[in-house]
Amino acid sequence: MMCLNFAKRLRMLQPEPVSIQKLTHALLEEKGVELAVLRLDQVHPLVSGNKFFKLKYNLEEAKRLKKNTILTFGGAFSNHIYATASAAHFAGFRSIGIIRGEYADSENPTLAHAQKLGMQLYFVDRESYRQQSSAEFLEDLKAQFGDFYLIPEGGTNDLAIQGTKEILGDQALDFTHFCVSIGTGGTFAGLASVLKSHQKLLGFSSLKGEFIHQEIGKLLESNQIVPKGSFEIKTTYHFGGYGKFKSELIDFVFWFYGEFNIPLDPIYTGKMAFGAWDLIGKDHFPTNSKILLIHTGGLQGNAGFKSKTGIILPIL
Numbered sequence: 001m002m003c004l005n006f007a008k009r010l011r012m013l014q015p016e017p018v019s020i021q022k023l024t025h026a027l028l029e030e031k032g033v034e035l036a037v038l039r040l041d042q043v044h045p046l047v048s049g050n051k052f053f054k055l056k057y058n059l060e061e062a063k064r065l066k067k068n069t070i071l072t073f074g075g076a077f078s079n080h081i082y083a084t085a086s087a088a089h090f091a092g093f094r095s096i097g098i099i100r101g102e103y104a105d106s107e108n109p110t111l112a113h114a115q116k117l118g119m120q121l122y123f124v125d126r127e128s129y130r131q132q133s134s135a136e137f138l139e140d141l142k143a144q145f146g147d148f149y150l151i152p153e154g155g156t157n158d159l160a161i162q163g164t165k166e167i168l169g170d171q172a173l174d175f176t177h178f179c180v181s182i183g184t185g186g187t188f189a190g191l192a193s194v195l196k197s198h199q200k201l202l203g204f205s206s207l208k209g210e211f212i213h214q215e216i217g218k219l220l221e222s223n224q225i226v227p228k229g230s231f232e233i234k235t236t237y238h239f240g241g242y243g244k245f246k247s248e249l250i251d252f253v254f255w256f257y258g259e260f261n262i263p264l265d266p267i268y269t270g271k272m273a274f275g276a277w278d279l280i281g282k283d284h285f286p287t288n289s290k291i292l293l294i295h296t297g298g299l300q301g302n303a304g305f306k307s308k309t310g311i312i313l314p315i316l
């Protein structure tokens with residue numbers, strides 16, 4: 001398999017052009033705001049959304065360090081696992097996924113795809129999984145798998161944040177507000193770093209809890225990011241917590257697709273879009289605001305959602 005040279009494999013990781021889709025709706029007219037969606041879900045068929053940007057410099061670094069294996073961590077339906085397996089495959093790395101949960105179903109659509117692209121999966125109990133960053137656990141992994149380039153759970157590290165700084169191009173200058181989903185906050189931190197003074201970033205946490213304020217604070221500090229614009233983190237749109245949902249959210253995902261022809265996922269982008277739409281209705285945005293929702297991808301998860309709940313969400 002090493003016959004395809006690295007440069008060629010890396011070229012297969014070239015980003016596709018990403019569109020900004022303008023939305024029209026009576027509510028937007030009534031409130032005097034403009035709303036559009038940055039379709040990062042289109043950036044690559046298998047390395048979708050923000051994960052493309054988070055992986056980009058990590059793979060380059062792994063290559064520079066002459067590593068031939070990427071090792072990372074994730075849940076059984078993780079977008080990060082799916083994207084890392086795909087990106088590693090295209091860039092010619094061996095990949096290892098340490099999966100949370102001893103009894104995770106290796107046949108689920110996410111893990112089946114990862115394995116198909118050559119990722120070796122290892123299932124660990126939740127207790128061990130929590131120790132993923134301990135030196136001892138990493139030593140054990142090295143003893144078992146040999147040398148590897150480590151990408152943490154969710155893919156957030158300094159190089160990932162470096163990559164997410166490139167999500168907004170020149171076309172973003174037109175907008176006054178950006179809305180993005182938050183998991184670990186790596187994407188939020190990168191976006192915060194490129195804000196202009198008149199721009200505001202709103203993050204919608206998919207996890208329950210106020211800890212995320214501190215988490216983001218740490219990420220900004222350790223990456224020496226002092227945003228020129230303002231930012232705000234919303235913690236009231238998690239629908240019960242990470243991976244949890246309510247019928248109101250699912251109804252919204254179907255409604256949004258019917259209205260705008262844009263598929264969302266129930267873990268991240270659905271919660272963000274729900275929150276943004278709710279805030280528009282509540283006059284959170286001043287008249288003449290130009291709001292850009294950042295579609296961070298994650299649609300592969302809709303297949304897993306079906307296997308867990310039986311609910312068939314729209315996927316394009």
Ligand SMILES: *Cc1c(COP(=O)(O)O)cnc(C)c1O
Nearest residue numbers: 079183184185186187268296298
């Ligand atoms: C991983 C992911 C996020 C969260 O990104 P962070 O950088 O961890 O905050 C948001 N949306 C989607 C679709 C994702 O897959």
